Amino acid sequence: MDRLENIINRVKLPDYAIGQEAQRRLDSLTKPQGSLGRLEDIAKQLCIIRGGAAKLAQPKPAAAVFAADHGVAAGGVSAYPQEVTQQMIYNFLAGGAGINVLCRQAGADVWVIDVGVAGDMSQAQGLIQAKVAHGTADMTKGPVMTMNQALDAIVVGAQTAQRLIEKGYDLLIPGEMGIGNTTPCSAITAVICGLRPEQVMGRGTGVDDAGLSRKLAALKTALDVNKPDPANPLEVLCKVGGLEIAAMCGYILEAAARGVPVMLDGFISTTAALVAGGLCPTAIDYCFSGHGSVEIGHRAQLEKLGLRPILTLEMRLGEGTGAAVAMNVLRAAVAIYSEMATFAEAGVTGH
Numbered sequence: 001m002d003r004l005e006n007i008i009n010r011v012k013l014p015d016y017a018i019g020q021e022a023q024r025r026l027d028s029l030t031k032p033q034g035s036l037g038r039l040e041d042i043a044k045q046l047c048i049i050r051g052g053a054a055k056l057a058q059p060k061p062a063a064a065v066f067a068a069d070h071g072v073a074a075g076g077v078s079a080y081p082q083e084v085t086q087q088m089i090y091n092f093l094a095g096g097a098g099i100n101v102l103c104r105q106a107g108a109d110v111w112v113i114d115v116g117v118a119g120d121m122s123q124a125q126g127l128i129q130a131k132v133a134h135g136t137a138d139m140t141k142g143p144v145m146t147m148n149q150a151l152d153a154i155v156v157g158a159q160t161a162q163r164l165i166e167k168g169y170d171l172l173i174p175g176e177m178g179i180g181n182t183t184p185c186s187a188i189t190a191v192i193c194g195l196r197p198e199q200v201m202g203r204g205t206g207v208d209d210a211g212l213s214r215k216l217a218a219l220k221t222a223l224d225v226n227k228p229d230p231a232n233p234l235e236v237l238c239k240v241g242g243l244e245i246a247a248m249c250g251y252i253l254e255a256a257a258r259g260v261p262v263m264l265d266g267f268i269s270t271t272a273a274l275v276a277g278g279l280c281p282t283a284i285d286y287c288f289s290g291h292g293s294v295e296i297g298h299r300a301q302l303e304k305l306g307l308r309p310i311l312t313l314e315m316r317l318g319e320g321t322g323a324a325v326a327m328n329v330l331r332a333a334v335a336i337y338s339e340m341a342t343f344a345e346a347g348v349t350g351h
């Protein structure tokens with residue numbers, strides 16, 4: 001527990017007074033006041049997080065893709081088999097996955113971490129080896145992991161954030177790969193948002209109606225068997241979570257502790273934010289929501305966290321892809337804030 005406390009205690013509320021200074025600069029730029037809409041809000045929030053209202057530098061972003069497997073996948077809750085997790089890791093390492101393409105396009109680097117893949121990945125070149133367990137247990141039978149494993153995975157995420165920040169990255173994207181992981185995310189969301197499984201559960205990779213019924217039954221059984229306490233996010237994680245979800249939670253917390261902004265992706269990474277926010281509400285002040293996922297539970301998560309997605313592109317891939325696309329908008333926000341002429345500079349009459 002000390003390991004977690006050590007991270008959470010370092011998360012400080014950003015200085016919101018900086019927002020007023022940033023607003024003055026935004027209002028001095030050659031445009032009708034407020035006319036760049038949410039680009040202005042994004043620039044202002046970035047100033048607040050970075051702790052200064054002077055011109056913003058373009059970020060150097062990295063995506064960390066945490067990979068893990070899930071015992072519940074054996075119950076036919078995904079449209080794809082478990083081995084796809086491993087196969088996709090090789091695809092990430094070869095640069096051919098959606099996250100690779102979209103990060104290249106957005107000027108972000110991709111790092112891949114094995115935090116809990118079922119198979120042996122020790123020979124995979126370029127993979128960060130941090131396996132806590134060979135997948136989780138089946139949530140329909142009892143807790144998916146021990147408290148120690150959850151804390152280990154949180155620390156893997158926190159150390160990843162630390163290393164990336166030390167390498168010079170100043171904006172972090174949480175990404176993931178784990179066949180079956182929309183099921184634990186639905187369970188966590190139902191518990192923390194106080195909703196029924198059917199209100200937060202979707203088709204994930206595209207399960208058919210029979211798969212959807214199995215998913216609903218698995219969720220109901222898992223919640224019945226485990227009875228997670230909504231007031232105890234760590235317990236929720238141990239009972240119905242996942243290793244990559246725990247790792248992303250630690251990654252978000254450590255980024256916040258270091259004053260580094262986080263661009264969340266969709267339903268899976270926002271589940272990790274839900275847990276992080278339960279442990280440390282201030283961590284969410286450092287988070288942007290990149291996009292609104294097709295998974296219905298994402299809406300409830302965003303409402304609970306008080307976040308508005310930057311984009312709505314009907315995406316439902318995960319990996320960090322929606323966050324990568326949203327980086328282009330964040331770059332636009334930084335550019336207008338830093339590069340537009342003021343009324344005084346351009347000799348344009350203000351009001």
Ligand SMILES: Cc1cc2ncn([C@H]3O[C@H](COP(=O)(O)O)[C@@H](O)[C@H]3O)c2cc1C
Pocket residue numbers: 077078079080084088176177178179180181182183203204205206207268317318319
């Ligand atoms: C080829 C492929 C690439 C993916 N990349 C992300 N996911 C996404 O789908 C999975 C969650 O959906 P479910 O709970 O239905 O299994 C996660 O691995 C998520 O990252 C993928 C899924 C597949 C099949």
Ligand SMILES: O=C(O)c1cccnc1
Pocket residue numbers: 182204205265266267268269293294295315316317318319
């Ligand atoms: O929004 C997501 O993160 C998501 C949705 C479906 C499948 N995998 C990921």
